[in-house]
């Protein structure tokens with residue numbers, strides 16, 4: 001692709017896995033959806049490793065995820081970005097939000113919050129200085145309904161103050177929260193389009209609230225149907241989704257394409273990966289997914 005076409009098409013997409021285990025089928029579908037969307041727009045496709053939470057991570061998982069993406073010929077542009085190297089950026093944003101009076105220090109203990117049904121009651125909203133240490137930092141949520149248009153799921157609205165309350169952006173254990181880091185990095189990387197699993201749909205209004213407070217332009221969103229097992233649970237390491245085989249990725253790629261409503265013609269199915277991906281790129285159409293809430297994982301991959 002020439003430099004000029006990149007200038008004319010500033011699309012930047014990304015795949016952002018957490019290295020809590022090897023890539024499983026559900027994540028492959030998300031990676032594939034965002035890859036195809038970027039390819040079809042002649043855009044760049046970035047990979048970001050969301051290693052914010054060391055206790056949840058598995059040694060070697062980042063390298064294994066990247067190797068698996070390569071084995072499926074999902075090649076990324078630019079260097080892989082690792083969130084563990086970006087704490088200064090997240091701290092800077094915490095300080096910005098405090099300075100804007102959109103952040104405050106929260107010293108509530110878990111037991112103090114126990115009766116609040118995961119909705120922060122606003123106890124520490126006036127704490128502009130830490131009351132004791134260690135403290136969390138929360139983001140002050142406005143009392144309003146936030147809506148956005150999702151390319152696949154349509155209009156999605158949430159009243160965050162009622163449903164969630166003020167959200168943590170820096171945890172008491174001094175780790176930065178996912179919601180903050182994802183906004184900082186998508187903005188810093190110039191991401192224009194976020195294509196990811198619809199398990200993250202209800203996180204999006206929290207991120208939109210942060211975009212607004214920071215006066216950053218919001219990316220376009222498309223939340224893909226999630227892949228579930230026989231009992232309707234999302235596939236994850238916790239419910240025993242096995243890692244993907246890297247030996248002959250074609251059968252798995254065809255299953256992943258089927259989860260995205262892409263069914264290559266029979267004669268193409270025995271071709272090489274790049275032919276199949278090229279066909280998928282030419283036929284990618286997210287509007288086919290708009291009525292589909294989830295897709296079943298093929299049994300042998302579970």
Ligand SMILES: [Zn+2]
Pocket residue numbers: 105106107108122123124
């Ligand atoms: Zn508090």
